Amino acid sequence: MTKILILFAHPALEKSRVQAALLPAIKGMQGVTLHDLYEVYPDLNIDVRHEQSLLLQHDIILFQHPFYWYSAPAMIKQWQDLVLEHGWAYGSTGTALRGKRIGNIITTGGQESSYGKEGWNHHSVEDFLLPFKQTATLCNMQYMPPYIIYGTLRITPSLIQEEVVAYRRMLEELRDGKSLTQ
Template sequence: MAKILILFAHPAFEKSRVHAQLVRAIRGMQGITLHDLYEIYPDLNIDVRHEQSLLLQHDIILFQHPFYWYSAPAMIKQWMDLVLEHGWAYGHTGNALRGKIAGNVISAGSQETAYHKEGWHRHSVNDFLLPFKQTAALCNMQYLDPFVVYGTHKLSHQEISEAAISYRQMLENLRDGQLKLQ
């Protein structure tokens, strides 16, 4: 069974309908560590050695966050800038993350149809997440296609609940080696 680290970053979690249900759906799951970066580091003063230790203890690292301005909240950028050190995560001697899996779990306000070259946003979510994919490649990690909850502004409570169930099932399959990786 793989161990999954979810690096959760939502600067307004108390207002979130979607991420609140996603988090509720996975609490207590065996093999899953939910690590709330804004709760642990409200001042953005990240304990690099602690974070690196967590990464070493897990096989799969997922960044869970809302999709803000075609990117992740500032905490994720700060975390990456500090934790993924040259010589540790990448570079000639940076092999700490080699062979691990990385991915994103995001919520997006727009519908899925808005994320393509003829859509409102003119690019796919995968295009916007290219920095994550390239960071994974730089660190010798495999990158998963993102788990995306689209159209969050208009989703009913039932639709959000269904997304949360799908999320839990995806994590179970990933943890248990039943999710086909590219």
């Protein structure tokens, strides 16, 4: 069984309907470790050695977060800056993460149609996630296509429940050796 680490970051989870609904669906899920960065580090003082140890124990690392200003919440950037050290994660002697897979699970307020050349944002979500893809390349990891839930500002409760089921199914398939697709 593939071991999955979800690095979850949402600075205002109490205001989220979708992310807040996703988390209970995977509590206790075999092979999946949910690691809430804002909960573990409310003072933003990241324990680098602990985080590196978690990475070594898992095969797949997923950043789960809302899509904030075309990127991730600040905690994820801080985590990357501190944990992915030269000589450990990248560089001539930085091979700790080689061969692992990495990806994003994100929610966007905007509809899928708002992302693309003709959309409101003029770029795809994948374009905005290029720094994550390049980080994977630098660390000799395989970047997986993002799992995206669009339109969270207007999503209905019944559609949220459908997304919860699809999210759990996606993680089960990934854990059981299938690829990250929607």
